[in-house]
Amino acid sequence: MKTGFVLLLASMFWGLSQGHYALAGTEEMMKLNQVKAQIRTRFPAVKQLSTDEYKQITAQSMAVKPVLLDVREFDEFKVSHLKGAKLSTDIGDALRILRVSPKTQKIVTYCSVGYRSSALAKELAERGFSNVFNLEGSIFEWANKGYPVFRGNERVNKVHPYNSKWGKLLEKKYHP
Template sequence: MKWTASASFCSGLLILAGCGNADNTTVGPSPAYDRLLRTMYRNTVPTVTAAALVRELRLPEAPLLLDIRTPAEFRVSHLRGARLVPYDSLATLQLAGVDRAQPVVVYCSVGVRSERMGERLHALGFQNVHNLYGGLFEWVNQGNPVYDGQQATANVHPYSALWGVWLKRGHKTYE
């Protein structure tokens, strides 16, 4: 299983959220969001795009999804089948008995916290960990579903007003 992230860049300020495609269709992160992410990621954990993850989740050997956001963020919405392993936890109890060779995808709102958790998982012996590029925001921005339990929802916890500007679809909901 080999995943890569595609990249495109836009010149200008990182805080500009509106330098995406003129027709408002999305194939990946907006150029401004992509540039912001590339300045924040350490590139210590391989990434997987939302489109590639959609394909991987259809396979019988689909990766284990770990949502490393807070319990409040998780309650608002998460990827179907994701397991909550909060960023502030040591992740050892929640992952007891999990095969360290199993493919794992970690995600948070934008991918920064999840990259750090991916580093921790590598230290715990996990061999095949990937970070969802752009996080839950990019997943939703690409039109993929999120759930609040078993029901699909349009609600997404934006983490904060500052980060919420990168969420282009969905309904921003603070618990």
């Protein structure tokens, strides 16, 4: 019995050390709102922008649009992305994209659920960008609400599910 308890504790500590892979814990907890709450807790300094707020921003005619950074991998991006998004898999990509932007430029980051994009938003803020937001719920929530996703300039209805675990947060009809 004592050995079982020690193994349980060890596995819990290992799970906590696994970063974003341990965010949701068991599959039963895989609810997007719970994941969003965990991301907010993990990245308290990152400003969150709801998908509804971002949709309103995209509907407005603005002289200067926000820079939209897709923080997913190329294989995810090529399935679909938000209109106008620039692929930025790491801080180096982001800094190259933003090299001529003022530090006050509005920047919106997104990924599948918001973990990777919150990490990049945090890093950009630490480098002096003062108007950085994570798209809360990211492309999974965006698609689940029926908002448009694109492959190039063509509207499509598929989103890369990241993997079998996180893909459960994306409605099946959007899986390739």
